[in-house]
Each structure stands twice: as structure tokens, then as C-alpha cells.
Amino acid sequence: MGRPDSLKRRTISGMLWSFADLMGNQGMQFIIQIILARMLLPEHFGLIGMILVFVAVSNSIIDSGFTQALVREQHADQTDYSTVFYFNFAVSVCIYILLYLAAPAISEFYGQSQLILIIRVLSLGIIVNAFAIVPRAMYTKEVDFKVQMQANLSASILSGIVAIGMAFAGLGVWSLVGRTLAMNGTQTLFLLIKKKWLPSLEFSGKSFRRLFGFGWKLLLSGIIDTVFNNIYYLIIGKQYSAAQLGYYTNASRFSDIATQTLTSSIARVSYPVLSSIQDEQLRLKQSYRQLMKVTGYMVFPVLAGLAAIGEPLVRLVFGEQWVPMTLYFQLLCIAGMLYPIHAINLSILQVKGRSDLFLYLEILKTAVFSVLIVAAIWLDTGILGLIAAVIINSYLSLFINTFFSAREIAYSISEQIKDLAPIYVLALSMSFAVFAAGRILALHELGELAIQISMGVLFYLAGSKILRLQELPLVYQLMLPVVKKITPVK
Template sequence: MPEKTLKEKTAKGLMWGTISNGAQLVLGTLFGIFLARILSPSDYGMVGLLTVFSQIASVLQDSGFRTALANRREIVHEDYNAVFWFNVGTSCVMYLLLFFLAPLITEFYQHSDAAANQDLSELTPLARFSFLGFVIASLGTAHYAYLFRTLQVKQKAIITVISLTTSSTIGLTMALKGYAYWGLATQGIAFTTCNTILFWYFSKWRPTLPVSFHPLKEMFGFSSKLLANDICNNINGNILSVMLGRFYAVHDVGLYNQANKWTSMVSTMVLGTIKDVAQPVLRNVETERERHKRVFRKMLRFNAFMVFPALFGLALISRELILITVTEKWLDCVPLMQILCAGAFTVPIQYLCANLVITKERSDLVLWNTVGMGLTQISAIFFSYPYGIHTMVCVYTAINIAWLTIWFYFVHREIGLRLWEAVLDLFPYAALAALAMVVTAFVTSPIENIYLLLGLKIFIAALLYGGLMWLFGSVTFKECISYLLNKKRAR
């Protein structure tokens, strides 16, 4: 792919990724506020208890073949077709298995001191209903891979916005009708269904019969490592909910999930701006070591430019945000949110590092790195749970931050990027974002009206951060502004 074309596709992908995730942030926030006002922490906790099981099942039915499709140098119809039918068949088998295991999941959570005074009788039917989501999702995995591989970011942005609006409306309506956590579960099913339908609409590819599974053999060595890696990632991301559900009350799970939802919304927004372009773009330059390193560092700086002010800003306004949006009943989640904000910047950076290693066809390195981090997290959380929820979240966050050094070690092995170079790419944005937030907190400290305080914090922090970026001559900042103003193409 020519240099100019690659830059244009990357810039366009980043632009549509930003638009899409900005829209998701706005819509998700608005609908999330209404739902949180209607529902209780226990309602969110009931759904949160099942998240890890449904996500692992979803990963198993995909088996890493979707990413393998995107990473193949040459691809034909038979490749998509084999993955499609394999995913559909596997998801049906997984659903039947989980359908009969649902009572055991309920029993796992009931056998704890915290569950003694809780009614978990509806957890089994809720699980059986929620698990339908990954069966429906399997019908669109190959189509998603087609859109992903061809960098159709605009179409994916449209799909996400439509699906989010439709499913959130359904969930909100059911919550208003008194269906509580059933509304949250239905919202998830509706989102997946809309996604799948629209993937088919926008994708040109269609499955056919008969089917040959021979292409899967060629992809298995690569995809099997990604499968194990994705399972570990899902366990790592949901281990706190599982541990809280086992040792604490459902109410506490709901508080954590609410805090994690706000934090994840921000980190996912940043991740989404690069998610649809990182692997295809890095794949196109992986044969040129210096260019590979240059493109990676540019994406790393863009990540830092976006994620640090967003998360530090969320921590700054967390108390006012919770009080105004979802009311005082959720106030206990504020300290958890602030702790999570300190470490959530690692999510898009880890994703970027993993994708770089994957483009070098070293999915084994990604797997063992993820396994190591997961085992460390599980061990640390298990030994820290007697000291309280806040200690568990602090330990979890600290491990995520420290593990970046391991990720950058693997990046160094593949493209020669030294740790100090990565730190130089990240630190200025983190330092300037933190400075902007500290100054904002000091300036606004005398203000007591929470509405005025929230507005001023956002305005002053954004003004200060933008001013600091301009003062210190941030190239990333100038390129983003120039691209948005159509004065020059993004480089």
C-alpha cells in the first residue's frame, strides 16, 4: 500500500473511529443515566455476575478465527465461509452447555456469606436468556471480519450508533415498566441482534453451502493462541466482578460495575478510535522495521493525547457527575471510579502493543504475556479481598500499570522500541493532563454549587490542556486540529 494512501486511510479511520466513539459516549451516557436512576445497584449486580461467563462463551465460539481472517495476507470466500459455519455451530453447542450449567453458576454465588440474605432465584433463567447473545453474535462474526479487513470504519460507526440507540431505548422502556435487570439483559440481546443484522446489510459477503473446513486448519495455529489469549483477557477484565460476587453482596458488584462502566466508557472510546485501523495499518508496514516503529509510536502518542486527559478529567468530576446524573444512591462508587481512572489508560495501550506483536505473527507472545498478567492479578486479588473492595481495586489497577513494562519488552523485541522511548511518548501527555486537572481542582475548590462546579471543571480543564498542548508544541495536537479544519492531511 502506498505511503500516501496508507496515511489517508489511517486518518479517515481515526476520524470515523473518533466520531463513532464520541457518539457512543454521548448516547451511552444519556441512556446509562436514565437507567441508573431507575434501577438499583443490585439490578446491575445481577447482570454483572454473568458477564464473565457470557464473554468467555462468546470468545470460545469465535475461537480467534475472526482476527485470523483479518491478519491473512490473501483471503478468499472459502476462508470466510469456513469461519462463519464453524462459529455458528460452536455457539449452539456452547449455549446448550451453559443452559444446563446455569444452575451451577447460581449455586457458586449462593455459597457465600454475602449471599445469605440475597434472592438469587432468578439468576438461572436470567443466565439462560443472557447467553442467547453470543449465539446471535456468531451469525455476524465473518461479516464483521470482512468490514474490519476492508477498513469500512464509517459503516461500522453507523452500525454501532443505530444498534446502541435501538437497544438502549428497549432497555429503558423495560426498566420503566418495572422489569429491572431483565431490561438490562434484553438491552444486551437487542444490541447484538441489531449489530448482526446491520453487519449483513453493509457487508457484501454471504455464506454458502456446502462448506469446507479445510481453511481452518491453516488458521488454527494462529487462532488457537488468540483464543486462549482472549479467554484470559476476559477473565482478567471480569475477575473483580466474580470475586466481588463470591465474597461480597450483589449490591457491591453493582457499585463496582457502575464505576467500571463510566471508566470503561472513556477508555473504550479512545480504544475505538484506533481499534478499526491499528491491526490493518500495522500489518501493511510490518515488513519495514523502521517504518513499523514510526507508525506504532505515532499511534502510541495519539493514544496518550486522548486517554490521559479523558480519564484524569473523569476522576476530577466523578463526584459531581454521579450526584447530578445517577443521584446520591450511587455515591459510594465514586472512590472506585477514581481508582480505576488511574489505571484504565493501560487498556488502549495494551491493545496497541498486542496488535503490533500479532502483526509479527507472534500470537504466542501475546498469549503468554496475558496468561502471566492474569495469574498475577488473580493471585493478588485473592489475597487482598479480606482487606476490602478498595484494596482489591487498587491492587488490580497497580498490576495493570506495572505490566506495561512487560508489554513494551515484547514490543522492543519486535521493532526495537526501547522502554525509555515509549515513556517519552506517554509521559508528557500524562504530566500535562495531570497538571491541568490539579490546577482546575485548585481554582474551582471554593465553588459549592455542583452544577456550576461540574461545568467549570470541564471548561477550565479542557482550556488548560489545550493551552498546554499548544504551548509545548505538541505535533499530535497540531495535526488533529489541522485535520479537523481541513488545512492539511494527517501525517
């Protein structure tokens, strides 16, 4: 077993590369999204939003929980990897055929005839993605996110060029389809070439049963989670106009840049690292607790701050035609504050091999979320009511997740709340102060944002000092080696 300092270095290095990967990828996609938002109409984004749930669920099925199973498997071999590859490929082809045949019915459901061809072309990316699952699992298992960063950034740049070129040529919604396919193809090709891995001509039933025995519960959990994370695209697309769905789609993607970047960078690293010490209970709890506190300290102020500066940010970035998405964006940021904490709590269940409990939790949370969605629709609260249901569900889910994860690692709900509450209150206080400053200021968006962001940073740092939060010096210690590396030596 590796030494604690070695584990710390692996965690820091992996998290930094993972964060750099997602920041570079999401940052580039954000820039492309801005350009496309100014070239296309909200209706174009709405059309793509109508079929996101089908594509997302399909990709979740193809994974089949095998990625997590391979990462957790300490002695995975070529037979295991080849078995997973052939199964994923076969499933992807079957799903594509089903979506191809179902395209007319989906199109009729939304009353949008042009969706038939869009679905049939866009779904090709599902087959392409199946080729990347094994090499991506290999790199994740090795806590190596440098190559994944290179693959994702290259794909973001190339797909962005393709999309902007198509939009400039007046191809409308097809520029978004072209962007997705170019992204999928570039990522997959890069990972396959860089890893230099090819499957063997073998398929092991024993290997499949062992990996699927762990993964199938995560598969069902993933499908349930994916459906309910994307269910609003279906509901809003059916009940409201394509333009309204376009506003929600862009607001969701805008907030996801921060939420998913932070959540994914932490979850991708925490799972393989914590898995490596899964049998050392005391050390596992200490590492888990520290990870939880540092995560909250970095995540809470970012998302609370984005909610506070939402209006000038949307005006400056997207333009006046997108102002109706502002409130959606702000509320989704508040809901997203807890997502990284959810991810860490769920990671511990996977680390401890409790995929059965993982599935049970997803079913329980789905039942709760379903009640909230039905209530929002029945009360006719509109899109804002649906988003309010997301916020309520996020906070209820925290208690559900922590209740069960606490039993696996002896880190109780009260301990987690005690550790995170001061950070959370400080972040919200900073957010209110920044928002109030924006109401008082009467400046151009750029000047207003500069003052609000500066004020938020100073408020948070000063509050950390006053409250004597231990996470401030810890984050400083973690970042110091990185600063030294990127600072030129004189």
C-alpha cells in the first residue's frame, strides 16, 4: 500500500489535471456556446434539448456500469477490457437501431417533423462513444487525466470550428448536430491512438459476469439519475415552446460549466484514490472528511457567487435576447451547490462495494423527485416551479445520501453538517452582499462584474480569516506547489 504522502500527491496531481481538463474543455465549450448563441436562435437550442434525454440515457446504458467496475477492479486484464469493449459496442448498435426506428414517434410527440432526421444523425455519436469507454476507464484507473484533458480540449476546439463554420453557412440547428458528432469522434480517436490499445479476439463470460455483477446496479442507478437529470427537457419541450426550452437549455448548460466541472473533477479523482485505501478504515475516513471540507470550501463560493452576478453576466456574455434565461441560471446555480457533495457521498458507496445500496438510493431519491415534479405540474407553477423542485430535491437528497454513506464510513450526518455549515453560511452571506452591491451599482455590465467579483473574493477570504476556517491554509498549501511550477524561475 502506498504511503500517505504518495497518496496525497496522487490526489493533488490527479485533481489538478482533472480540473484543468474540465476547465479547459468546459471553458472552450463555453466560448463556443457564446458564439453560437449569438449566431443561432433559442429555438435551435430547444430542438436539440428535446432529444437530449434520449441520447443521454442511451450513453448511460452503453456504459452499463462497466467503467466504475473496471476502475474498482484492482487486477483488470486484457480479457476484462476486451469483454467490456465488445459488449458496449453491441449494445450501442442495438440502441442506435431502436432510436432510428423510434425517431418518427419522438418527432410526433413534440410536433416537430424535422426531429426525425436530427435524431437519426445525432444518434450516430452513441456508437462512436462506445469505442472510448475502455481507454477512458484505463486512464481513470491510473489517475491520469492529462491525456483526457488533451483529448477533450482538442475535441472542443475542432468541434467548435465545425459548428461555427456550419452556423456561418446558415445551417442553423445542424451546426449543433455537427458540433456533437465532431466532439465525439475527436475524443474517441485521440484516446484510442494515445493509449495504443486494441481489443483481443476474446469474450469471457466469467469476466462479464464478475464485472456486470458489480456494474448492473450502477447501470440502473445511472439510467434513473440520467432520466431525471434530463426529464425537464422532455417536459418543457412538450408543454412549452422551443424558445422557452432553448432558454432553459442554455441556462442549464451555463450553470453546468461550473457545477459539472467541479463535481466531475472531484468525483473522477476521489473514486480511484479512495478505492486504493478501501481496506484502511481510519485512513479512509480521514481522507474522505478532508476531501469533503475542501470541496465545500472551493465549490460553495463559486456557485453562490455566479448566482449573485447572474444578470450582468448573462447580458454581457449572451446579449439581450437571452436575458429571459437569467433567473433559470441563478436558481440552477443554487441547486448545483450541493452536487459535488452528493458525488463524494456516492463515491464512498462504490468504494465500499455497495452498488446495491447505490441503486436503492437512486430509487428512493427518484420517488421523492417524482412527487416534487408532479406537485409542480399539478399546481401549474411553470418552469420556475419545476426548477424550484430541483432545488428542494437537491437538499433532500443530501440528507438521504449522507444517512447511508455515514454508516459505511462512520462519518455521521451531524458531523458532515457541522463541518460544512460554516462554509455554506459564509458563501451565502458573500452571495447576498455581492447581489446587493449589484442592485446599488449603476454601471456597465463589465464594470459591475469587476467590482462584484473583487468584492466577493475579498469578502470570502476575510470571512475565512474571521471564522478561522482550516480549509483556507489547506487550499493554500495544496495550490502552492502548482503556483511554484507555473511561476518562471528568475
